[in-house]
Amino acid sequence: YVLTQPPSVSVAPGQTARMTCGGNDIETKSVHWYQQKPGQAPVLVVYDDSARPSGIPERFSGSNSGSTATLTISRVEAGDEADFYCQVWDSGRDHVVFGGGTKLTVL
Amino acid sequence: QVHLVESGGGVVQPGRSLRLSCAASGFTFRTYGMHWVRQAPGKGLEWVAIIFNDGDTKYYADSVKGRFTISRDNSRNTLYLQMNRLRPEDTGIYYCAKDRTLDFWGQGTLVTVSS
Numbered sequence: 001y002v003l004t005q006p007p008s009v010s011v012a013p014g015q016t017a018r019m020t021c022g023g024n025d026i027e028t029k030s031v032h033w034y035q036q037k038p039g040q041a042p043v044l045v046v047y048d049d050s051a052r053p054s055g056i057p058e059r060f061s062g063s064n065s066g067s068t069a070t071l072t073i074s075r076v077e078a079g080d081e082a083d084f085y086c087q088v089w090d091s092g093r094d095h096v097v098f099g100g101g102t103k104l105t106v107l
Numbered sequence: 108q109v110h111l112v113e114s115g116g117g118v119v120q121p122g123r124s125l126r127l128s129c130a131a132s133g134f135t136f137r138t139y140g141m142h143w144v145r146q147a148p149g150k151g152l153e154w155v156a157i158i159f160n161d162g163d164t165k166y167y168a169d170s171v172k173g174r175f176t177i178s179r180d181n182s183r184n185t186l187y188l189q190m191n192r193l194r195p196e197d198t199g200i201y202y203c204a205k206d207r208t209l210d211f212w213g214q215g216t217l218v219t220v221s222s
Contacts, residue, residue, distance in 0.1 A: 032208050032209065034152070034209070036152075040214075041202055041212040041213065041214050041215055042152065042202070042204075042209075042212055043212070044208060044209060044210045044211075047208040047210065048208070053210060083151075085151065085152050087152075087209070089207065094166040095154065095166060095168065096142065096144075096154035096157065096209075097154070098144075098151060098152045098153065098154060099151075100151050101151040101152070
């Protein structure tokens with residue numbers, strides 16, 4: 001199972017960033033999103049398509065429909081700059097699958 | 108609070124072995140599945156293995172199957188990764204992570220496979 005993410009997304013501060021994750025029948029799977037800043041471990045920011053862990057700002061939201069899952073960050077801040085990865089469980093092979101990652105640049 | 112601390116990384120020659128540990132605290136370790144995930148220098152995340160809370164159900168990425176073994180000691184709240192027949196392409200930071208959503212991660216331990 002393959003998850004496809006655009007390599008990069010750029011957005012100005014205060015604007016909205018949308019990062020996509022494509023996969024076959026992805027709308028039937030639970031998608032999780034991770035933020036990884038340079039030199040740090042990944043942090044879960046959205047799970048089960050659209051749920052937000054405790055401590056994650058409401059600016060982070062997720063959706064999953066029409067063969068694409070999307071992580072949306074509203075009112076982007078300089079501190080949001082990071083690599084973002086989507087992830088699903090491939091039940092056919094009992095494997096965790098990560099997307100290739102999207103680098104978010106705040107202009 | 109949840110705390111995961113990896114250890115055991117280092118520099119090792121190709122073909123040799125290494126065992127990583129992940130010490131867990133702040134949650135009921137025995138009730139959660141656990142993962143190993145690695146990241147080669149400058150690359151993305153690659154899932155390595157999962158072990159369910161029962162300790163018997165385990166799955167591996169194709170790239171490590173037959174060479175790596177995941178295990179756990181619920182009495183010591185510790186997760187392990189035994190890595191045999193190491194290759195240069197196994198080089199990277201190895202993270203342990205908790206539960207099906209990988210909701211908490213350790214800071215990682217660096218493994219370098221080089222002659």
